[in-house]
Amino acid sequence: xxxxxxxxxxxxxxxxxxxxxxxxxxxxxxxxxxxxxxxxxxxxxxxxxxxxxxxxxxxxxxxxxxxxxxxxxxxxxxxxxxxxxxxxxxxxxxxxxxxxxxxxxxxxxxxxxxxxxxxxxxxxxxxxxxxxxxxxxxxxxxxxxxxxxxxxxxxxxxxxxxxxxxxxxxxxxxxxxxxxxxxxxxxxxxxxxxxxxxxxxxxxxxxxxxxxxxxxxxxxxxxxxxxxxxxxxxxxxxxxxxxxxxxxxxxxxxxxxxxxxxxxxxxxxxxxxxxxx
Numbered sequence: 001x002x003x004x005x006x007x008x009x010x011x012x013x014x015x016x017x018x019x020x021x022x023x024x025x026x027x028x029x030x031x032x033x034x035x036x037x038x039x040x041x042x043x044x045x046x047x048x049x050x051x052x053x054x055x056x057x058x059x060x061x062x063x064x065x066x067x068x069x070x071x072x073x074x075x076x077x078x079x080x081x082x083x084x085x086x087x088x089x090x091x092x093x094x095x096x097x098x099x100x101x102x103x104x105x106x107x108x109x110x111x112x113x114x115x116x117x118x119x120x121x122x123x124x125x126x127x128x129x130x131x132x133x134x135x136x137x138x139x140x141x142x143x144x145x146x147x148x149x150x151x152x153x154x155x156x157x158x159x160x161x162x163x164x165x166x167x168x169x170x171x172x173x174x175x176x177x178x179x180x181x182x183x184x185x186x187x188x189x190x191x192x193x194x195x196x197x198x199x200x201x202x203x204x205x206x207x208x209x210x211x212x213x214x215x216x217x218x219x220x221x222x223x224x225x226x227x228x229x230x231x232x233x234x235x236x237x238x239x240x241x242x243x244x245x246x247x248x249x250x251x252x253x254x255x256x257x258x259x260x261x262x263x264x265x266x267x268x269x270x271x272x273x274x275x276x277x
Contacts, residue, residue, distance in 0.1 A: 111170035
């Protein structure tokens with residue numbers, strides 16, 4: 001029995017407020033499948049779907065879902081089912097789901113399927129429970145079959161970033177290079193490669209060898225400058241300081257100095273005494 005979705009208090013975000021912008025040529029293009037009449041327009045819709053769900057970083061020929069494309073071109077499935085198939089594909093699992101925690105997976109999936117960011121940690125926790133109980137496929141179904149998706153995109157519209165204002169496009173956010181992903185890939189027990197190399201482990205550490213290619217290790221080892229060893233100088237200075245006695249700076253002379261008067265030359269002392277002027 002799956003757990004019900006926890007209640008989340010919506011946060012007032014940009015896409016939840018009616019805008020006053022005047023449409024112009026700089027606005028992003030909205031792709032609707034029910035408006036296409038030619039093969040080129042269908043290709044544009046398919047490309048827009050790939051760009052939104054897979055991100056422009058991940059679009060390769062090997063990532064294309066040719067079976068889904070064929071079904072969509074023959075109108076055997078709706079555009080909603082095509083988007084659903086992209087979310088359930090092995091490409092999305094390997095390049096998005098497996099490289100992030102459940103919390104970040106919720107945020108990225110909402111940006112790509114719902115066109116908005118998640119409502120903070122509260123919503124991420126609520127939907128991460130859906131991922132834990134239903135898996136990735138059940139999570140994608142819950143998003144696409146939800147009321148928010150149906151109200152904004154329906155069966156014929158490619159998801160897009162709603163009311164983009166001041167932020168970069170969500171589909172350009174690369175899912176792989178977060179702190180969580182780097183920590184899993186490097187796996188150096190919380191240390192950097194420089195620290196591992198300094199402590200003398202280098203490529204002999206199996207974790208380092210598994211996480212970073214050997215050619216990169218060779219390159220990184222070549223650019224790390226040799227650190228001077230200051231230990232001999234410190235030992236020599238300490239030995240010198242302890243071997244030589246300190247100079248006696250105290251005054252042990254018991255004789256009291258005697259003060260003598262000194263005749264000072266007053267003004268006009270050169271005038272002979274007794275001479276009348």
